[in-house]
Amino acid sequence: MSNPVFLALDIPRLEAGKALVDKVKAHIGGVKLGMEFFYAHGHHGVHEIAHCGLPVFLDLKLHDIPNTVAAAMQSIHVLEPAIVTVHASGGRAMMEDAKAAAGENTKVVGVTMLTSLDERDLERTGVDGSPHDHVMRLAELAENAGLDGIVCSGQEVGAVHKQWKQGFFVVPGLRPAGSASGDQKRVVTPRQARDDGASVLVIGRPISKADDPEQAARDIEATL
Amino acid sequence: MSNPVFLALDIPRLEAGKALVDKVKAHIGGVKLGMEFFYAHGHHGVHEIAHCGLPVFLDLKLHDIPNTVAAAMQSIHVLEPAIVTVHASGGRAMMEDAKAAAGENTKVVGVTMLTSLDERDLERTGVDGSPHDHVMRLAELAENAGLDGIVCSGQEVGAVHKQWKQGFFVVPGLRPAGSASGDQKRVVTPRQARDDGASVLVIGRPISKADDPEQAARDIEATL
Numbered sequence A, B: 001m002s003n004p005v006f007l008a009l010d011i012p013r014l015e016a017g018k019a020l021v022d023k024v025k026a027h028i029g030g031v032k033l034g035m036e037f038f039y040a041h042g043h044h045g046v047h048e049i050a051h052c053g054l055p056v057f058l059d060l061k062l063h064d065i066p067n068t069v070a071a072a073m074q075s076i077h078v079l080e081p082a083i084v085t086v087h088a089s090g091g092r093a094m095m096e097d098a099k100a101a102a103g104e105n106t107k108v109v110g111v112t113m114l115t116s117l118d119e120r121d122l123e124r125t126g127v128d129g130s131p132h133d134h135v136m137r138l139a140e141l142a143e144n145a146g147l148d149g150i151v152c153s154g155q156e157v158g159a160v161h162k163q164w165k166q167g168f169f170v171v172p173g174l175r176p177a178g179s180a181s182g183d184q185k186r187v188v189t190p191r192q193a194r195d196d197g198a199s200v201l202v203i204g205r206p207i208s209k210a211d212d213p214e215q216a217a218r219d220i221e222a223t224l
Helices: A014-027 A035-050 A066-077 A092-101 A119-124 A131-144 A154-163 A190-195 A213-223 B014-027 B035-050 B066-077 B092-101 B119-124 B131-144 B157-163 B190-195 B213-223
Strands: A005-008 A030-034 A056-062 A083-087 A107-111 A149-151 A168-171 A200-203 B005-008 B030-034 B056-062 B083-087 B107-111 B149-151 B168-171 B200-203
Touching (some): A014 A035, A014 A213, A056 A200, A066 A083, A066 B035, A092 A107, A131 A149, A154 A190, B005 B213, B014 B035, B030 B035, B056 B066, B056 B200, B066 B083, B092 B131, B107 B131, B107 B168, B119 B131, B131 B149, B131 B157, B190 B200, B190 B213
Parallel strands (some): A030 A056, B005 B030, B030 B056, B083 B107, B107 B149
């Protein structure tokens, strides 16, 4: 995968999403489809986007009992996603069942801590320790459960990469130098994250909301 | 809602699901569709099941950053689900945004602790205290975030109902007296849960895997 950038396609309308992908596909490495897209357009929408020829990342963040997550993975198996996310806080058994049910070409990646949460939020949901502690703890649990890697913020990827040498790390909430942080509380540049060991760089609004999305994608690609 | 029983339709094939619902619809109060069903059949599948005339509960357990969860709720808004689940551990802001994006006839219910987890699992994911403490903590967070209620096991519903008098409580993992517990570690009978304050009783295999599903649904209805 030459270009590690996956475009976060958080656009409700299918045609607008396809048009954007067509514009930037020469300067990205894949497309990430989240709940908004998949809940609206289902298999049909994924097939339409996959026509662009790039790998598709289904960022559905599955988090349910083991049986249900395994069955849900089978429901999307036919779409042959390159990457699927599950919540590491769903526990070891859930992660093991998710990986066992995934296609052999599908990387299953554990969500550790949503980039929109901070220490105060963690505490309120009963988790002790710092965000860093929490990410490292869930990273270890995900590795032991046989997942391919984790999602973590740019702040954590360096430390996790040291702990999990073969891990596949997806880093969202990336912002090129000088752009707005939106609802992400902890942000880093694409280049920094890649240098710290990120495998996939998830970028959304800095491309999708740019005046010239193709130029924005080209500029980011040039920094890598 | 006279009959509080929602059938958990965890069946991958749409036609088989529709056939089962037709068989038992006179003896249940609604149908619960989870990730397995929705990831396979999307909006079309939900419409097909909704033809039976019963309320539909989309148990998708949304757990992402606030913007994404709000957008995902809008993607399913047109389906007019009676109930949707989100993970309370996603934090207050995520729950507030989910409720704000939901239709006015949609109850948004917080998942507290998966019934497939126990204290050891919680500890490994960084949560201190007992399962009971965790459920009560997340119930308070969900109530403060303006959700309609929570999902909790039959063991907890009595205590939560005391703490949250107006709460809407969904209790899964219920087993009529004498049936197998499957992957649910903490189970109670439908009657006991209803008496302890449950608003919705989620029942799956004891009906769907019964030799005579209609009789099984009728028998459960008779105990309520």
